[in-house]
Amino acid sequence: xxxxxxxxxxxxxxxRVYLTKGDGNISINGKNLEEYFPTxxxxxxxxxxxxxxxVDNIYDLKVNVKGGGFKGQAEAVRMAISRALxxxxxxxxxxxxxxxxxxxxxxxVERKKYGRPKARKSFQFSKR
Numbered sequence: 001x002x003x004x005x006x007x008x009x010x011x012x013x014x015x016r017v018y019l020t021k022g023d024g025n026i027s028i029n030g031k032n033l034e035e036y037f038p039t040x041x042x043x044x045x046x047x048x049x050x051x052x053x054x055v056d057n058i059y060d061l062k063v064n065v066k067g068g069g070f071k072g073q074a075e076a077v078r079m080a081i082s083r084a085l086x087x088x089x090x091x092x093x094x095x096x097x098x099x100x101x102x103x104x105x106x107x108x109v110e111r112k113k114y115g116r117p118k119a120r121k122s123f124q125f126s127k128r
Contacts, residue, residue, distance in 0.1 A: 001020070001021045002020075003018050003019065003020050004018070004019045004020075004084050004087050004088055005017060005018050005019070005084065006019075006080045006081075006083035006084035006087060007080055007083070008075075008076040008077060008078065008079030008080030008081070008082070008083060009076055009079065009104060010068070010072045010073075010075040010076040010079065010104075010105055011068045011069075011072035011075075011076075011107070011108050011109070012067040012068035012072060012108070013065060013066070013067045013068030013069075013072040013073045013075070013076040014065070014066060014067055014076060015063060015064070015065040015073065015076035015077040015079070015080040016063070016064045016065075016080065017061060017062075017063050017077065017080035017081055017083075017084050018061070018062040018063075019059050019060075019061055019081075019084040019085075019088065020059065020060050020062075021058070021059060021060070022058075022059055022060025023057060023058075023060065024056065024057030024058065024059070024060070025060045025061070026046070026047075026060075026061045026063070027060075027061065027062050027063065028063040028065060028077070029063070029064060029065060033046065033047075037070065037074060039070075042070060042071065042074045045074045045075065045078055046074050046077050046078055046081070048078060048099070048101070049078060049081045049082045049085055049096060049101055050081070050085075052095050052096055052099055052101070053085060053089075053092045053095055053096065055085070061081065063077055063080070065077055075105065078101060079101060079102070079104070082096045082101035082102050083102065086102065
């Protein structure tokens with residue numbers, strides 16, 4: 001099996017994933033998974049596609065991710081892993097699509113408007 005690559009995006013984060021046959025090592029920006037994402041629920045979010053299609057500890061991952069915060073990065077990595085697994089085996093599409101791992105979540109931060117402190121917040125109104 002050759003190397004399979006895929007891209008995932010979420011908010012301001014972009015993740016590139018390189019999937020190869022191996023023994024389950026996940027390297028994100030040169031660090032291992034536990035070091036890069038120390039919180040357990042974020043780690044579970046990243047490895048969820050493997051549990052969905054029951055292929056734990058079969059593939060090695062090399063991930064490059066940039067931009068955004070840790071939650072956006074984790075979801076971008078999750079989407080990239082899902083896309084790579086679908087490239088590997090088309091039968092994985094249905095279970096991953098049912099969990100919405102292949103859907104791009106386009107929600108992003110709304111821009112700040114002029115004359116206001118934030119996007120929708122306004123200063124206190126005084127009638128007199």
